Structure formats: structure tokens, C-alpha cells
Amino acid sequence: MPEGIPALRTIAMPADTNPDGDIFGGWIMSQMDVASGVFAAKLAEGRVVTVAVDAMTFHKPVYVGDDVSCYCTVTKQGTTSVAIHVEVWVQRHHSDKVAKVTEGLFTFVGIDENGIPRTLPAGLAEK
DSSP states (O other): OOOSOOSEEEEOOGGGBOTTSOBOHHHHHHHHHHHHHHHHHHHHTSOEEEEEEEEEEEOSOOOTTOEEEEEEEEEEEOSSEEEEEEEEEEEOTTSOOEEEEEEEEEEEEEBOTTSOBOOOOSOGGGO
């Protein structure tokens, strides 16, 4: 089980499926990018942009009606960038069953109002 509160929580809906009724991996990845982007922007105290997505692993499927939660932690910080590990957990529809379904590493760069990389506050992993 993950610790803390989710950075994003949503429900997988029929519109998020492919023609066979499975939830699109791209939809899950999008939710992870939103969650880690909001998380990174809060820590960075300003605008950030996604510059890389590494090591996406899909462990189990997500089904229509699943309660999908994204949990974020800082794994590495540079001068202008921060790497966020995202775990996606679901509570199965009409069930108490919980499972980790996906994880990945998203890297963000802090930018200023002109889109130029800026120095991030120190110690983001401790926040």
C-alpha cells in the first residue's frame, strides 16, 4: 500500500477505453503526468514542464469503474529539474481490493514566465 495522500484521484470511465473495453495505457499515462506535474509545480513553487518519461511499467490492468489514485515521490533533484516517481493504485469497482497497477518516472524542469529554465528551491525531496 502507498503512503500519504494521492496527488490525483479519479474514476476510470467507459470513454477511457479502447474498442475492446480495456482502459487505454495512454489515459493512465496522462493521469500520471497530470498528477506528477501538479506535485512538481507545488514543490517547485512555480511553473514546470515535463521533459522526460522513463521506465513506464504496467503491472495490472485498470477496469472501468476502478478508483484510480496516483501517488508521487521525489527521487532526484537537480538545479533546474526534479524526477518524480509515480505509482498508480486502484481500488476495484464495488470491492475493497486494492492493487498497484502502474508506475513510472517523470522528469520536470522549472521554467520562468519566458519559458527559460530556472533554479528550483533546494530540498524538494524533504517537502
